[in-house]
Amino acid sequence: MSTTHEPEAEAAEAEAPQTDASGAAAPDEAEANEAAAGRRWRWPYGARRTAAVAAIVLLLLGGGGFDYAAHRLTDPAATDNRALTDTEATNRVVGDVSNALGKIFAYTPEDTGSTERAARDLLDGAAADQYQALFGQIRQRVAEQQLTLTTRVVRAGVVRLTADHARLLVFLDQTAQRKGAAATSAAAQLSVTARLDGDHWRITDLKAR
Incomplete structure (x- = not known):
C-alpha cells in the first residue's frame, strides 16, 4: 500500500x-x-572589582547607542550636519577624540603624571574640571595598589558635526591589572562632546552611557 x-x-x-x-x-x-x-555590551561581573577601581574616572563621569546616532542622522533637523557630507572632517574628529581617550584613560603606577598632562592638553570646560577632580581621588590608590589601565577605542561614530563642534558615541575596551594579579577587561560606552581648538579637537564633555 x-x-x-x-x-x-x-x-x-x-x-x-x-x-x-x-x-x-x-x-x-x-x-x-x-x-x-x-553578547550585549556590558561590564563583565568578574571584572567589576578590579576594573571599577582602575577605571573609576570613566565610570563616575555619569551616564543610547548607535541606534540613537542613526535616528539623529535621519532627523530633518540634521540637514546642516557635516557628518553626513564631510568625510575628511568626520575622520579627523574621530581620530582626535579616539587618541585623546586612549591617553586620558591610561596610566601606570610609575607614571600618572603623563595622564594628567594629557588631560590638561586634550580636555576643556566641564570635562577638564570633572576629570581632574576625579583623578585626584584615585592618584594615590593607583600607586598603592599598583594599578595599570589601558584603553582602546573599538568603535566611534559622529552623531553631529558643525564647523567647530561635534558630538560622538564611542565604544571602549579597557584592560585593568593589579600587580601580581590577572588582567581584567571591560567594555564601556561614552557620549562625547568636542570643540575645535586651533588645529585639533578638544573634549569638552564626557558622559558614560
Whole structure:
C-alpha cells in the first residue's frame, strides 16, 4: 500500500520549537538565547572589582547607542550636519577624540603624571574640571595598589558635526591589572562632546552611557 506525505504538516513540525514536557524551551534553544543576551555590551561581573577601581574616572563621569546616532542622522533637523557630507572632517574628529581617550584613560603606577598632562592638553570646560577632580581621588590608590589601565577605542561614530563642534558615541575596551594579579577587561560606552581648538579637537564633555 502506498502512503502519501503532507509537506505542509511536516514543514510546520520542523519549524516548531523543541520543548520539554512542561512546554518550556529545550536546553539548546535556551542556551542559544542566553548566548545572544551575553553578547550585549556590558561590564563583565568578574571584572567589576578590579576594573571599577582602575577605571573609576570613566565610570563616575555619569551616564543610547548607535541606534540613537542613526535616528539623529535621519532627523530633518540634521540637514546642516557635516557628518553626513564631510568625510575628511568626520575622520579627523574621530581620530582626535579616539587618541585623546586612549591617553586620558591610561596610566601606570610609575607614571600618572603623563595622564594628567594629557588631560590638561586634550580636555576643556566641564570635562577638564570633572576629570581632574576625579583623578585626584584615585592618584594615590593607583600607586598603592599598583594599578595599570589601558584603553582602546573599538568603535566611534559622529552623531553631529558643525564647523567647530561635534558630538560622538564611542565604544571602549579597557584592560585593568593589579600587580601580581590577572588582567581584567571591560567594555564601556561614552557620549562625547568636542570643540575645535586651533588645529585639533578638544573634549569638552564626557558622559558614560
